[in-house]
Amino acid sequence: MPIQFIQSSGNIISEDFCRMLSVETRADYVKDASFDIRRVDEHIATSFDLLRERWEEIRTPVLDQKFDTSQIREKWLLPLFEYLDYKPNYLKGYLRSEAGAEFHLSHRDWEDQTAPIIHMVHLTQDLDTKDSHNRSHPNRSPHETLQQFLNTTGHR
Numbered sequence: 001m002p003i004q005f006i007q008s009s010g011n012i013i014s015e016d017f018c019r020m021l022s023v024e025t026r027a028d029y030v031k032d033a034s035f036d037i038r039r040v041d042e043h044i045a046t047s048f049d050l051l052r053e054r055w056e057e058i059r060t061p062v063l064d065q066k067f068d069t070s071q072i073r074e075k076w077l078l079p080l081f082e083y084l085d086y087k088p089n090y091l092k093g094y095l096r097s098e099a100g101a102e103f104h105l106s107h108r109d110w111e112d113q114t115a116p117i118i119h120m121v122h123l124t125q126d127l128d129t130k131d132s133h134n135r136s137h138p139n140r141s142p143h144e145t146l147q148q149f150l151n152t153t154g155h156r
Contacts, residue, residue: 097152
């Protein structure tokens with residue numbers, strides 16, 4: 001089954017890995033007997049079904065590029081992260097590295113300096129192509145921007 005809605009970049013999550021997940025029926029990698037795998041499986045299945053329904057509702061305007069970045073974020077990306085139990089918090093200002101470089105990265109998972117950064121870009125933005133719309137680094141790709149942030153801060 002081709003996975004048309006996922007574009008792998010950077011080899012962190014490969015297409016083969018995504019294909020394997022698409023046919024996985026049980027999370028058998030959890031070995032702890034106290035872990036209730038049925039509840040996890042049910043949560044995953046329910047979330048997947050709800051996300052699939054949501055995607056079907058917005059698919060046509062998304063694929064026809066009728067949504068701008070904020071609409072994509074509100075109608076698809078934020079709900080997606082919330083179904084994955086993330087709580088994206090908008091970052092009002094630039095993030096700064098210890099060297100003073102500024103980074104425009106839009107969200108973090110919770111309101112704490114140690115929370116994971118969530119870098120949301122438009123669906124048509126290639127993660128490895130320079131992003132001329134990026135306010136802090138117009139000559140870098142979204143991938144380069146996030147990587148430089150991680151390399152120049154203590155953030156992990």
